[in-house]
Amino acid sequence: MAVTVKLPTQLRAAAGGQATAQVQGATVGEALESLFSEHGELRDRLMQDGDLRRFVNVYLDDEDVRTLDGLATPVREGGQLTILPAVAGG
């Protein structure tokens, strides 16, 4: 599946300055792997021990993937992932 990933400002420098990236994958985890294969520096920023860092939120079409199946959540063709810091609000 082709998926669009929206990157927060904090990550854009590590992704060649772009605000979005086009990636491939059947699940959220695969889509992120595809992102990391393009922009290796992002892996460490987002992942720890094979899972999302606890202050990283990933949304699949506006749903927090932690309320779905996490990294195993299937994605559809043309879906959109949004990565955002988790520490806002309150």
Added chain:
Amino acid sequence: MAARSLRCRECEAEYELEAKYVCERCFGPLEVSYERPEILDVDGLRRRIQAGPQNIWRYADFLPLAAPPGPSARLASRAGLPAGCTPLVRADRLAERLGLREVWVKNDSANPTHSFKDRVVTVAAARARELGFETLACASTGNLANATAATGAALGLETYVFIPSDLEEQKILATGVYGTNLVKVRGNYDDVNRLCTELSGERDWAFVNVNMRPYYAEGSKTVAYEVAEQLGWRTPDRVVAPIASGSLFTKIAKGFQEFSDLGLIEGDQPRMNGAQATGCSPVATAYAEGQDYCRPVRPTGIAKSLAIGSPADGPYALDAARKSGGGIDAVDDDEIRAGIRLLAETTGIFTETAGGVTTATLAKLAARGDIAPDERVVLVITGDGLKTLDAVRDTFTAHEIDASFDQFVEQVEGGVRV
């Protein structure tokens, strides 16, 4: 105690004191770190605080600003809305009802827009001005909306206020009146928060609880400073406070610790008891399950001001509760309504649903025997009942009569006869 840098709570990377809230290395939250002062004259420092204005700027030495705002440091109450210095009320009738010895109510509904949010917005707005921002913004469950719109009006800053579209009418009206750009987002608070997180990267605005969050959060420490000062420079034994994002709860604990470290107050650190509603209790659930991470939930229930399903400071609130020997409990909507009534009937203080959550949690702790007979307990009431009137609608009856003495005697004193 001058602010030195922003420091990541996770990996301890340091950053300049700018409008920044996320560690670029690990995405952890940034927190203000301070120079540790050499305090030689504790009495002098206490006198300096006591001679300060009757608002949070009396604690300006412990807040993250280059200089306290206003025409001069000691006349700071002229700057913006005077938040803080709310009453600490001894609540003997409440204590008696709960079988406790000593309960105090920190009544933060006495702030300018009737909630503790004036404290955090005041600090965030002052820092935003120092950094040159002309627009304030926020993602709010209601109380913050009131505070941000009002502070913007007082300081002459433009404001953008984002709220869930299903918010209580009173909170919407009490925001729009200040002349803000009010944006009702179709979705819950976590949706609003996501939008604002995205927007904060694209607009040159001071989002008080996004890019200004490290400064904003420090404002909550003043609850602890005030309680300690009001108790005669002592810590209470236990604090019961609500948890939404967990920021207030965490910063109250931090405030007591800071004043203890400076030698300003005596006594052990208080046990910290957190209060959530069962309709949105990710932190209470994680506490009960022994987790150090909060699984996000979809909020339901009447306590909308606490309806944050993905609490940013959840892990730190868990830590504060566990480390202090406190705990975190959740209460349901009926208990919340009963909590509002209990506080109103025993103290004369009418609180919103969040205060109902907190009071009901205190009642639960008392009923369970968790509170020792000799404890001095502080109940933190964060908002005003006039903002959530639906919670008390139809919970009592009124007598309706003509202006007639006979009808009064017959129908009110003698019971209603149809």
